[in-house]
Amino acid sequence: MVPQFTLQAPLKLPPHAVTDHLKQLWEQPEEGYNGSATFTLVVWEPAWLEQHLARLGLLQDAVMGMQRPCLVDAARRAIGAYGLPSATAPLSSTLAQVLATQPGGNSSYDDLRGQAVDNSISELQPHRMITLAPTINGDQPLDALVAAYCSLPGDSPGGSVCGDVLVLRGGAASIATELDMLPPLIPSQLPCWVLWEGALGEHTDIFERLAAPPRRLIVDTALGDTGPSLRILARRIAAGQAVSDLNWYRLGGWRESLAMAFDAQDRRAALGHVAQVDIDVEGDQLCQGLLLAAWIASRLQWSLQTGHRQQDSSVYHFQRTDGVMVDLRLASVPVGFPKPHAGSILGLRLLCKPPGSREFCVVLCGEASGCMRLEGGDISSRDLVEEIVPLIQGSLEAQETRVLAGGHDTTNPLLATTAQLAHQMLTAMDASKT
Amino acid sequence: MAKEGQIDGSNVFMAATLTNPLRVGLRQERVIPPQCLIIFGASGDLTHRKLIPAMFALFLQRRLSSEFAVLGCARRPWSDEVFRQTMAERLQPTIATHPHAWEQFSQGLFYEPVDLQQPEHLVRLAQRLEQVDRQRATRGERTFYLSVSPAFYGSGARALAGAGLLADRQRSRLVIEKPFGTDYASAQQLNRVVKSCGQENQLFRIDHYLGKETVQNIMVLRFANSIFEPLWNRNHISSVQITAAETVGVEQRASYYEQSGALKDMVQNHLTQMLALTAMEPPGRFEPESIRNEKAKVLQAAHLAHPEQPWTCCVRGQYGSGGTAKNPLASYRHEPGVAPDSTTETYVAIKLFIDNWRWQGVPFYLRTGKHLAKRLSEVALTFRDAPVRLFDAAAGGVSANQFVIRIQPNEGAMFRFEVKAPGSGMRSRPISMNFSYDESFGEPSDEGYVRLLADAMLGDPTLFTRSDEVEAAWRLYTPILEGLKQSPERFPVHPYEAGTWGPAESDELLARDGLLWRRP
Numbered sequence: 001m002v003p004q005f006t007l008q009a010p011l012k013l014p015p016h017a018v019t020d021h022l023k024q025l026w027e028q029p030e031e032g033y034n035g036s037a038t039f040t041l042v043v044w045e046p047a048w049l050e051q052h053l054a055r056l057g058l059l060q061d062a063v064m065g066m067q068r069p070c071l072v073d074a075a076r077r078a079i080g081a082y083g084l085p086s087a088t089a090p091l092s093s094t095l096a097q098v099l100a101t102q103p104g105g106n107s108s109y110d111d112l113r114g115q116a117v118d119n120s121i122s123e124l125q126p127h128r129m130i131t132l133a134p135t136i137n138g139d140q141p142l143d144a145l146v147a148a149y150c151s152l153p154g155d156s157p158g159g160s161v162c163g164d165v166l167v168l169r170g171g172a173a174s175i176a177t178e179l180d181m182l183p184p185l186i187p188s189q190l191p192c193w194v195l196w197e198g199a200l201g202e203h204t205d206i207f208e209r210l211a212a213p214p215r216r217l218i219v220d221t222a223l224g225d226t227g228p229s230l231r232i233l234a235r236r237i238a239a240g241q242a243v244s245d246l247n248w249y250r251l252g253g254w255r256e257s258l259a260m261a262f263d264a265q266d267r268r269a270a271l272g273h274v275a276q277v278d279i280d281v282e283g284d285q286l287c288q289g290l291l292l293a294a295w296i297a298s299r300l301q302w303s304l305q306t307g308h309r310q311q312d313s314s315v316y317h318f319q320r321t322d323g324v325m326v327d328l329r330l331a332s333v334p335v336g337f338p339k340p341h342a343g344s345i346l347g348l349r350l351l352c353k354p355p356g357s358r359e360f361c362v363v364l365c366g367e368a369s370g371c372m373r374l375e376g377g378d379i380s381s382r383d384l385v386e387e388i389v390p391l392i393q394g395s396l397e398a399q400e401t402r403v404l405a406g407g408h409d410t411t412n413p414l415l416a417t418t419a420q421l422a423h424q425m426l427t428a429m430d431a432s433k434t
Numbered sequence: 435m436a437k438e439g440q441i442d443g444s445n446v447f448m449a450a451t452l453t454n455p456l457r458v459g460l461r462q463e464r465v466i467p468p469q470c471l472i473i474f475g476a477s478g479d480l481t482h483r484k485l486i487p488a489m490f491a492l493f494l495q496r497r498l499s500s501e502f503a504v505l506g507c508a509r510r511p512w513s514d515e516v517f518r519q520t521m522a523e524r525l526q527p528t529i530a531t532h533p534h535a536w537e538q539f540s541q542g543l544f545y546e547p548v549d550l551q552q553p554e555h556l557v558r559l560a561q562r563l564e565q566v567d568r569q570r571a572t573r574g575e576r577t578f579y580l581s582v583s584p585a586f587y588g589s590g591a592r593a594l595a596g597a598g599l600l601a602d603r604q605r606s607r608l609v610i611e612k613p614f615g616t617d618y619a620s621a622q623q624l625n626r627v628v629k630s631c632g633q634e635n636q637l638f639r640i641d642h643y644l645g646k647e648t649v650q651n652i653m654v655l656r657f658a659n660s661i662f663e664p665l666w667n668r669n670h671i672s673s674v675q676i677t678a679a680e681t682v683g684v685e686q687r688a689s690y691y692e693q694s695g696a697l698k699d700m701v702q703n704h705l706t707q708m709l710a711l712t713a714m715e716p717p718g719r720f721e722p723e724s725i726r727n728e729k730a731k732v733l734q735a736a737h738l739a740h741p742e743q744p745w746t747c748c749v750r751g752q753y754g755s756g757g758t759a760k761n762p763l764a765s766y767r768h769e770p771g772v773a774p775d776s777t778t779e780t781y782v783a784i785k786l787f788i789d790n791w792r793w794q795g796v797p798f799y800l801r802t803g804k805h806l807a808k809r810l811s812e813v814a815l816t817f818r819d820a821p822v823r824l825f826d827a828a829a830g831g832v833s834a835n836q837f838v839i840r841i842q843p844n845e846g847a848m849f850r851f852e853v854k855a856p857g858s859g860m861r862s863r864p865i866s867m868n869f870s871y872d873e874s875f876g877e878p879s880d881e882g883y884v885r886l887l888a889d890a891m892l893g894d895p896t897l898f899t900r901s902d903e904v905e906a907a908w909r910l911y912t913p914i915l916e917g918l919k920q921s922p923e924r925f926p927v928h929p930y931e932a933g934t935w936g937p938a939e940s941d942e943l944l945a946r947d948g949l950l951w952r953r954p
């Protein structure tokens with residue numbers, strides 16, 4: 001990740017002066033400043049955790065709104081320092097919520113949210129980037145920062161393609177008040193992405209207004225609680241909006257490894273005889289686990305029958321196309337050194353019982369975690385395929401860049417089907433509780 | 435901006451569902467940035483047979499962004515609607531299975547009448563492109579595709595450059611179809627022209643063989659596995675055979691083929707690319723320029739077995755009649771559009787050497803032909819015999835170990851080695867260990883043009899031939915081309931029966947070295 005700063009120091013303006021200022025900038029172009037006809041990117045960047053860590057002096061760096069290694073390290077230190085269970089995921093909302101209740105800590109820090117852009121995104125030459133940066137002090141009045149912006153010389157042909165950057169920084173309430181200034185700043189003929197870097201289910205009023213179709217949404221279901229995250233994801237997709245979920249991208253290695261186990265033709269038939277699936281996830285944020293389960297079930301055309309809780313597990317019954325039932329178990333497992341995001345997959349076991357031949361078992365384990373638990377249960381009597389799933393390489397920004405670089409105005413059909421089923425699984429579980 | 439419809443997943447990925455359902459949609463392909471593909475020759479054969487189907491395949495796989503456009507150009511005065519309609523008619527069977535997707539896709543198709551020889555048309559084209567950019571938000575990214583007669587490659591490139599359409603080095607690319615030149619001198623001349631119009635990194639010279647997954651797999655097999663590379667040299671390999679055999683005849687392409695013949699149509703480009711990938715040194719890094727450097731180097735080190743007497747290492751053939759009573763095959767000279775006394779070769783076999791440390795003294799045999807016994811392309815490496823013969827072979831002589839990379843059909847690889855024949859004796863017999871692409875992976879691989887178009891639009895030149903490669907490839911065969919001009923009688927076309935493995939003289943070429951062509 002190479003952050004790149006705006007060329008000029010941003011100009012601080014009263015919010016009402018922004019529209020005119022930007023208009024002027026484009027109407028009287030300096031030489032070579034003609035703006036790129038690419039896309040607009042609107043980012044909701046609360047960075048609560050980063051702000052609290054900075055306030056409490058646990059992060060010695062400016063707040064940038066990027067998931068940098070130093071942020072994860074600082075978060076891990078805070079988990080120890082404030083006596084949270086070691087199974088707490090550093091980037092989970094739990095930690096930010098706990099830190100919010102900690103008094104004191106008046107360290108001053110620079111807030112550079114929206115002013116530094118990942119190089120890979122800047123190379124795409126966004127026409128306009130608008131960052132909404134709510135402050136942890138909810139009463140803070142709104143500042144607007146504006147800067148012209150060019151990607152590094154050499155990246156841009158003839159150095160002429162530029163865009164601009166707008167940051168609205170202040171308490172969430174004051175941001176909400178000024179939201180109406182945004183639509184005229186988002187050209188309707190260019191695609192617009194809304195990158196929601198906060199938890200889904202938080203500040204829903206702002207979310208609903210920002211994320212209106214046909215704007216395309218990028219969310220991360222790992223950041224919020226399971227229920228609201230999956231519900232919002234499924235609802236938006238069902239309404240026909242283009243949605244990308246970064247948590248779904250993080251599942252890539254698991255999906256690839258599982259598919260690989262069945263690539264060999266002599267194993268492919270076993271997919272029709274899956275009898276049991278076990279998925280272990282870190283902690284009790286279940287979005288990633290449910291997405292993986294729903295992806296398997298939908299690809300194999302199983303239909304969901306029931307779901308219920310059993311100790312630390314969610315147990316689902318699916319029916320295969322041949323009428324046979326499949327047990328799918330999603331277990332929350334506390335781990336000593338969790339991955340940055342809550343609910344990361346720890347391991348997966350898939351048991352096939354083809355009639356007339358030996359049982360066939362696939363065990364996939366995360367690179368860093370191992371999966372002793374899934375290796376139990378007399379697996380030696382079965383044909384076993386065991387694979388290590390490599391950690392997904394590449395930053396969050398790289399995934400965002402992928403989405404922005406080859407834009408789609410519809411949701412990937414695989415995610416669409418998967419998210420709907422994951423949501424049904426959630427609903428089935430809720431229903432079983434009542 | 436056109437709205438891309440909700441595509442039903444099961445429908446989109448239908449072909450793959452027949453294989454491994456978990457594979458469907460899984461490939462994390464590189465994303466093709468929003469852009470406009472401009473096809474010159476949009477009313478021609480290649481456009482509806484390959485280019486538009488390839489774009490539609492990319493669309494179905496969601497590898498095209500919603501912000502894409504195809505601007506068809508040719509002289510005839512079509513409208514956008516006529517272009518869409520014509521493509522729809524010609525692609526009917528494919529479209530019938532994806533009517534909704536075609537509906538969405540075809541909204542991105544546009545047409546502009548352009549005669550590449552009229553500069554004012556190019557000015558109008560530039561304006562139209564601005565308009566398409568705005569309409570489809572294609573960000574000024576452009577890939578120009580010259581799918582016109584080779585006679586227009588140079589003037590077409592000049593016309594584009596003249597209208598300033600190649601000025602943006604980062605965002606404009608030019609794809610040039612094959613053949614690139616007709617001999618060394620014309621290839622050099624064409625290179626001079628196109629290089630004066632744009633940078634090498636903007637130029638994409640097509641060789642559709644390079645779009646085949648197994649051709650690319652030659653590199654992966656060689657350089658991703660430590661078991662092959664130590665054996666891949668003169669110490670262990672005694673000879674190499676590279677074959678591209680077709681069962682079809684000249685079909686409707688006589689007017690082109692009469693001018694070209696097998697040497698220019700297949701050997702100079704496709705077979706030579708296969709030769710380069712098979713024989714090149716490992717690149718320092720897997721990046722376009724390193725790979726192309728190594729390919730160019732090995733081609734520069736290659737030469738005909740007897741450059742001074744090229745007729746001794748080159749056999750030309752022409753198919754006569756053949757086939758069966760039920761399915762008779764006409765001779766080449768009786769094909770429509772072919773001169774009754776034509777001396778165009780439909781078959782050619784060539785022996786080469788490569789003068790470097792790795793390959794000194796190892797003969798490389800190349801052959802290609804039409805109306806041969808089987809449709810197949812492969813590279814076969816024959817290993818030296820074991821130094822001491824300890825066992826008798828069950829079937830007489832011990833057969834040498836062979837490693838065969840199959841390009842088509844049934845892409846894959848085969849390794850032949852000796853094992854003990856069952857029974858109480860210690861006799862050996864050969865067996866084959868087979869790997870098949872389609873069976874081993876849960877999905878079929880892309881057709882050549884899909885891959886090549888995607889790479890060109892991504893600006894990745896790895897699978898395209900660089901100017902020095904093209905020139906080295908032409909230079910390699912110059913002694914034959916010159917000889918054909920100066921003393922054609924030394925290069926007779928030997929007739930062969932259609933549906934067989936070519937003329938007997940070709941077998942003699944190998945027999946002189948104590949070898950046989952593979953008849954797989």
Ligand SMILES: NC(=O)c1ccc[n+]([C@@H]2O[C@H](COP(=O)([O-])OP(=O)(O)OC[C@H]3O[C@@H](n4cnc5c(N)ncnc54)[C@H](OP(=O)(O)O)[C@@H]3O)[C@@H](O)[C@H]2O)c1
Nearest residue numbers: 475476477478479480508509510549550581582584611612
């Ligand atoms: N077809 C194949 O399978 C195949 C395979 C390998 C390589 N190629 C190569 O691909 C290229 C195209 O082949 P093709 O078979 O499609 O040829 P084609 O059917 O003869 O088409 C030629 C196209 O060029 C257009 N054209 C002719 N003069 C023009 C001009 N002055 N300005 C603009 N457009 C002009 C023609 O349309 P108008 O008459 O309307 O202008 C027509 O659309 C050739 O270079 C060929 O060597 C083709």
